[in-house]
Amino acid sequence: ETGVTQSPTHLIKTRGQQVTLRCSSQSGHNTVSWYQQALGQGPQFIFQYYREEENGRGNFPPRFSGLQFPNYSSELNVNALELDDSALYLCASSPSGRITDTQYFGPGTRLTVL
């Protein structure tokens, strides 16, 4: 059974650029959640996708957008990058999105915005 994978591992961008981060969910999981973790803080919920539909969003501006594909992998897109977007971006997959489901986290993508 393959775990959650994310790519790339590290990324350096400049202000104003756009970035796409990718996540492959664990086999059999149809729900993917994205989190932003600033240095020294706990992760903050960005949004969740369930069967290719957005299923809840945290307090992030519209320049944070996402997609989920038929194979349940997912992308996080961030437009007009700002310095404060520098963080570790985590995705987590779960079997169905039920509140009792365990979320399995990937290793994250470290984004640095200069």
Next chain:
Amino acid sequence: TQLLEQSPQFLSIQEGENLTVYCNSSSVFSSLQWYRQEPGEGPVLLVTVVTGGEVKKLKRLTFQFGDARKDSSLHITAAQPGDTGLYLCAGAPRLYGGATNKLIFGTGTLLAVQP
């Protein structure tokens, strides 16, 4: 806004010592989870507590969920260097528009166990 405050923020102890990490909120949660995160990795689930007053044990780790489901604690007995990491509590709020298992994470406790 539902917040989870963890204390202490940092903890450096010697191998063999005991410690307790607290996770507090003014909001009620359906369940609380504890994760450990190591550098360069995502959080790994340690335990989920769902019933008020529930106590769960995982080897040297003891987790408790408050009676009112607003707080939780993690107690480590005889800490070892391998326990070093960032400990995060996370709650599934009782009501959240849209997301079903969206997690609200605590502020984190960075534990360093010195050999």
